[in-house]
Amino acid sequence: xxxxxxxxxxxxxxxxxxxxxxxxxxxxxxxxxxxxxxxxxxxxxxxxxxxxxxxxxxxxxxxxxxxxxxxxxxxxxxxxxxxxxxxxxxxxxxxxxxxxxxxxxxxxxxxxxxxxxxxxxxxxxxxxxxxxxxxxxxxxxxxxxxxxxxxxxxxxxxxxxxxxxxxxxxxxxxxxxxxxxxxxxxxxxxxxxxxxxxxxxxxxxxxxxxxxxxxxxxxxxxxxxxxxxxxxxxxxxxxxxxxxxxxxxxxxxxxxxxxxxxxxxxxxxxxxxxxxxxxx
Amino acid sequence: xxxxxxxxxxxxxxxxxxxxxxxxxxxxxxxxxxxxxxxxxxxxxxxxxxxxxxxxxxxxxxxxxxxxxxxxxxxxxxxxxxxxxxxxxxxxxxxxxxxxxxxxxxxxxxxxxxxxxxxxxxxxxxxxxxxxxxxxxxxxxxxxxxxxxxxxxxxxxxxxxxxxxxxxxxxxxxxxxxxxxxxxxxxxxxxxxxxxxxxxxxxxxxxxxxxxxxxxxxxxxxxxxxxxxxxxxxxxxxxxxxxxxxxxxxxxxxx
Numbered sequence: 001x002x003x004x005x006x007x008x009x010x011x012x013x014x015x016x017x018x019x020x021x022x023x024x025x026x027x028x029x030x031x032x033x034x035x036x037x038x039x040x041x042x043x044x045x046x047x048x049x050x051x052x053x054x055x056x057x058x059x060x061x062x063x064x065x066x067x068x069x070x071x072x073x074x075x076x077x078x079x080x081x082x083x084x085x086x087x088x089x090x091x092x093x094x095x096x097x098x099x100x101x102x103x104x105x106x107x108x109x110x111x112x113x114x115x116x117x118x119x120x121x122x123x124x125x126x127x128x129x130x131x132x133x134x135x136x137x138x139x140x141x142x143x144x145x146x147x148x149x150x151x152x153x154x155x156x157x158x159x160x161x162x163x164x165x166x167x168x169x170x171x172x173x174x175x176x177x178x179x180x181x182x183x184x185x186x187x188x189x190x191x192x193x194x195x196x197x198x199x200x201x202x203x204x205x206x207x208x209x210x211x212x213x214x215x216x217x218x219x220x221x222x223x224x225x226x227x228x229x230x231x232x233x234x235x236x237x238x239x240x241x242x243x244x245x246x247x248x249x250x251x252x253x254x255x256x257x258x259x260x261x262x263x264x265x266x267x268x269x270x271x272x273x274x275x276x277x278x279x280x
Numbered sequence: 281x282x283x284x285x286x287x288x289x290x291x292x293x294x295x296x297x298x299x300x301x302x303x304x305x306x307x308x309x310x311x312x313x314x315x316x317x318x319x320x321x322x323x324x325x326x327x328x329x330x331x332x333x334x335x336x337x338x339x340x341x342x343x344x345x346x347x348x349x350x351x352x353x354x355x356x357x358x359x360x361x362x363x364x365x366x367x368x369x370x371x372x373x374x375x376x377x378x379x380x381x382x383x384x385x386x387x388x389x390x391x392x393x394x395x396x397x398x399x400x401x402x403x404x405x406x407x408x409x410x411x412x413x414x415x416x417x418x419x420x421x422x423x424x425x426x427x428x429x430x431x432x433x434x435x436x437x438x439x440x441x442x443x444x445x446x447x448x449x450x451x452x453x454x455x456x457x458x459x460x461x462x463x464x465x466x467x468x469x470x471x472x473x474x475x476x477x478x479x480x481x482x483x484x485x486x487x488x489x490x491x492x493x494x495x496x497x498x499x500x501x502x503x504x505x506x507x508x509x510x511x512x513x514x515x516x517x518x519x520x521x522x523x524x525x526x527x528x529x530x531x532x533x534x535x
Contacts, residue, residue, distance in 0.1 A: 105369060106368045106370040106372060108370055
């Protein structure tokens with residue numbers, strides 16, 4: 001019920017879209033300066049209200065893709081449509097429709113949680129009464145009401161992640177992008193985030209999740225696409241994927257489809273921060 | 281309120297809070313100017329008796345430099361704050377909001393303007409208590425603040441351009457060293473007439489010289505000197521050039 005109030009009738013007017021896809025990606029490609037082709041003409045759709053998992057080993061192109069979906073990285077070619085709006089033609093309208101909890105939590109260290117949420121609400125041009133109501137509901141959702149007036153620099157890792165999640169929901173987005181939302185969290189904090197995400201999705205929010213935790217993807221996602229070397233290598237519900245690849249769990253599916261070991265991190269000298277990439 | 285102005289306003293308020301959070305961060309920019317002013321005005325006071333020195337005390341002669349230096353030191357922090365915002369991911373949050381990009385730059389400049397005004401008032405109060413007199417009166421004080429604020433906003437852009445292009449806190453912080461040649465290759469310590477000719481020529485090409493000379497004219501002489509106009513021209517010219525480059529850097533970074 002809580003979430004009904006949080007996303008409820010979105011702050012943004014709904015836009016009709018054919019075949020009920022809220023995200024549509026066609027032949028999306030990204031070539032970085034220097035010639036590295038991070039994303040090689042991928043196409044996929046995410047249905048309205050779906051909990052969508054986007055997985056892949058390090059360097060597969062997941063973060064580049066998610067960053068292209070919010071225009072933090074410029075695509076080289078292809079087409080992105082969000083809630084019926086072509087991304088590059090309706091940037092501000094798309095920004096009103098999406099929330100993004102990034103890998104970097106990115107909090108204002110010298111502001112309190114309440115101050116940050118008020119500022120973000122105002123920057124989304126929401127009416128003040130609606131901002132206050134939304135702040136109260138979101139802080140309750142992520143169980144941070146008691147520390148709402150403390151500086152965010154005093155928060156633990158789990159509190160920061162939960163607050164970041166609440167912050168990304170301040171403007172009642174229809175789609176929530178999550179890039180490694182439980183990275184570095186203890187099991188208790190992970191479970192809390194999972195519970196919040198399940199609740200949001202249950203009430204109709206579309207969630208686009210990238211994660212390295214296969215148990216997370218298996219537990220949360222309705223449908224999963226696995227990406228490797230810039231291409232989508234398989235797609236389906238967790239059950240379908242396990243059956244299709246004759247695997248006991250998603251980790252096995254992942255290893256069979258990508259041939260990568262989880263946590264086998266590589267240094268990619270040609271992969272600057274997404275913000276730097278946005279310049280190209 | 282128009283969304284552009286409301287974005288500018290709310291981002292400015294957020295940035296202005298950075299000035300006094302933490303409160304202790306306000307103190308360092310005052311230390312060096314006050315220290316140098318105290319040491320120089322006491323130890324070099326005999327310079328005022330050298331033929332060719334204007335008919336004022338050395339303390340009054342270097343007072344404008346003390347105000348200017350405090351603002352010069354702190355205006356560079358805009359770049360460091362921007363790097364911190366970029367590295368923490370906060371900046372990315374801003375750029376995926378439906379806000380006007382120009383408002384982000386203007387809010388940063390507003391923060392610098394408010395900070396410079398506050399520091400200017402504190403430094404001027406200290407100097408007045410020390411016995412310095414402003415010959416151009418209250419309007420002269422306003423003119424001094426105007427020159428300082430325009431210059432501070434322009435100088436802060438150097439830090440912001442570096443932050444946007446490099447995203448490297450150490451590099452942006454190291455720009456601090458530019459303050460010294462820009463400050464000392466001027467007539468800040470000695471009048472032009474007493475400088476060696478080559479040095480004097482260099483000071484002519486340094487815009488900071490003209491800013492210091494303009495403020496000095498307002499402190500020592502009143503309103504008659506053309507140096508006041510040159511100070512506005514130098515600060516204004518720097519403002520136009522550096523704000524333009526900052527906007528270009530933002531545009532390039534955000535595309």
